[in-house]
Amino acid sequence: MLAVTAVLAGCGATHDAASPAPLVTGPAPVDFPVTAKPRPIVLLGSRVEVVDGYRSGEEKLGASESGFEFVGTPPATPEPATVTLPDGPAQLAFVPAADALQAVGAPPRGKGQQNAPVRLVSAEFGTAEFTTDRGRWPLPAWRFTTEAGSVVATPALSPDLFWRLGEVQPAVTANATGDGTDLTVSMPAPPEPCPGDEPARNEPVVSESETSVTVTVRTIGKVGDCPRTLALKLDPYPVRLAKPLGNRLLVDAQGGVVAVTTR
Structure with a gap:
């Protein structure tokens, strides 16, 4: 588990443990030229x-x-x-x-x-x-x-x-390792439970298109309305795709491009 940053805040919603929290659907599929030869280089860092x-x-x-x-x-x-x-x-x-x-x-x-x-x-x-x-x-x-x-x-x-050189938004709360259809994606961990509540859990959600794959998480369980330190923590989530990632982009819920490192 990786801690990224921390802010003192309170939660503004309570979800019943009997039903999952609303699904974060993420952005629309990215129109990436997967068939281009060579595949465009997607630069996430600085050009210098x-x-x-x-x-x-x-x-x-x-x-x-x-x-x-x-x-x-x-x-x-x-x-x-x-x-x-x-x-x-x-x-x-x-x-x-x-x-x-x-x-x-x-x-x-x-x-x-x-x-x-x-x-x-x-x-x-x-x-x-x-x-x-x-x-x-x-x-x-x-x-x-x-x-x-x-x-x-x-x-x-x-x-x-290069693809959209100087315009690409990198994912700040996700990274991935793997190849083929099996990936391990680090994404936000579930929120800390309020006193007396059972811990909630996060599960990965995958949306695939011909040009991109979007990975997000949804929270299952009760997320109470109590003050908490929202330390942004990342947990690893195993993800299995319907077909190999190949030349497609991997993006997060905000449309940021996720770096994928081959195992």
Whole structure:
């Protein structure tokens, strides 16, 4: 059981133990291009991966406020090559380092911001791990070194190879492991019982479409109207799908994309 956060609050509803709590149906199926070859990469984290941490708070603040400025010599762009993606190998072209950095974008410097962009003095082609809907995954990347010696990386692949790049909402209260039809999904645990009540339980609910799978939980039992510390805890729930997950997206009740790590 994993505790995520805690807030002091009271429950506003009481459910009878004889009937399940109302089912949270979740969002509509996600229109994900499951038949695309290669399968689009679903990036859940930042497009800038800090490979070797910032050397100072000032450098970190400069990156977040004003972005990056490349002052080195632009390196040559490698020829297309075979890249291993979550759905298998694909022959892909790479974007120039300048284009990759430009795609990241720099936040506009607003009034009161004192930090200049972080200066990048060199760039080299390599790989870096990024957070995707299939777990942490190594991708071709441009690795930039700052004046202070920090290393940041951004994918060296065309934005067209990603699904809704920069727009994907990651799930914050769910993650999953498994493959095929059997998954273990971590989702919210049932609420703590009020004094004198029997503990309620949560059960997973699955809704499948051709392009996505939605996983939610519903609470069965009495959830009394008593003050409680709502510590958001995650429990693992075994889930069996009607057919293998395959290229489909796994999403939570809020439409956030759940990262699935293969066992």
